[in-house]
Amino acid sequence: MTSVDFVDAIALAKHRQNFEETEHTRAYREMLAAVRGFQNAVVQANPSPEQLEQMTTSLQQMQAMLEAQALPEVERWYGRGGGRDGKLQLVTPQLIFEEVEDDRIHAHTTAGEFYIGMNGAMHGGIVATIFDALLGRMAAGTQGRVCRTAYLTTEYKAITPLNQRLDLVAKVESVERRKRFVTGQLWHGDTLCATADALFIEMLPGQQ
Numbered sequence: 001m002t003s004v005d006f007v008d009a010i011a012l013a014k015h016r017q018n019f020e021e022t023e024h025t026r027a028y029r030e031m032l033a034a035v036r037g038f039q040n041a042v043v044q045a046n047p048s049p050e051q052l053e054q055m056t057t058s059l060q061q062m063q064a065m066l067e068a069q070a071l072p073e074v075e076r077w078y079g080r081g082g083g084r085d086g087k088l089q090l091v092t093p094q095l096i097f098e099e100v101e102d103d104r105i106h107a108h109t110t111a112g113e114f115y116i117g118m119n120g121a122m123h124g125g126i127v128a129t130i131f132d133a134l135l136g137r138m139a140a141g142t143q144g145r146v147c148r149t150a151y152l153t154t155e156y157k158a159i160t161p162l163n164q165r166l167d168l169v170a171k172v173e174s175v176e177r178r179k180r181f182v183t184g185q186l187w188h189g190d191t192l193c194a195t196a197d198a199l200f201i202e203m204l205p206g207q208q
């Protein structure tokens with residue numbers, strides 16, 4: 001089996017939904033958490049020349065080790081999972097899904113320094129990426145529908161802080177044939193930091 005067998009998005013998603021949490025994959029999740037910790041540390045420090053040399057050498061060694069084991073997308077653990085602790089991914093801060101219903105989701109997250117824009121505020125592109133992941137999960141619903149984002153509009157109402165709990169709410173507003181219109185809100189306590197509305201289209205067999 002190669003990744004070429006899975007240009008069909010539905011077949012790829014179905015195959016990747018079969019994901020067993022084992023000791024080995026839990027260790028992979030822990031490694032990704034360590035990468036997140038590293039990313040947070042790396043953006044906050046100005047290491048000395050000696051430290052930089054040491055870090056660059058170590059990182060190059062780890063990169064070479066991983067490159068020697070690279071797999072086609074269909075076989076990778078990255079991007080899989082999807083229970084309460086969300087997917088095994090690094091593109092957004094980890095999302096914790098508290099309630100997942102077919103028309104409503106409540107989740108939360110805490111974004112570290114890696115996701116900084118400027119002056120303590122989260123980068124706006126990360127806010128939009130969080131909404132894409134949250135609203136994509138909403139469009140998938142409890143049935144695991146395979147959908148793609150047709151549009152996603154984000155409004156930034158207040159600074160989204162780092163290192164603080166953020167609450168995320170998603171809702172399905174309406175459904176028309178393959179179209180799922182969904183909205184999202186990102187809260188810090190009582191402050192509404194950002195909102196989004198998006199259209200997700202359910203994939204047809206054969207579509208990439």
Ligand SMILES: CCCCCCCCCCCCCC(=O)SCCNC(=O)CCNC(=O)[C@H](O)C(C)(C)COP(=O)(O)OP(=O)(O)OC[C@H]1O[C@@H](n2cnc3c(N)ncnc32)[C@H](O)[C@@H]1OP(=O)(O)O
Pocket residue numbers: 082132133134136137140141142143144145147148149150151177178179199201203204207
């Ligand atoms: C439990 C399991 C959990 C699983 C968790 C999964 C979580 C995943 C989370 C991660 C998620 C991350 C997800 C990602 O990041 S996906 C990556 C980002 N998105 C893309 O790359 C998508 C690129 N675009 C396309 O592939 C196509 O355009 C799609 C597939 C979207 C539609 O092309 P397709 O040929 O299939 O459909 P159609 O053109 O006949 O249109 C169909 C209908 O839609 C209407 N329309 C289309 N576009 C727009 C528009 N912009 N505004 C308003 N309306 C629009 C259109 O008028 C028509 O309406 P109607 O005639 O029916 O009335």
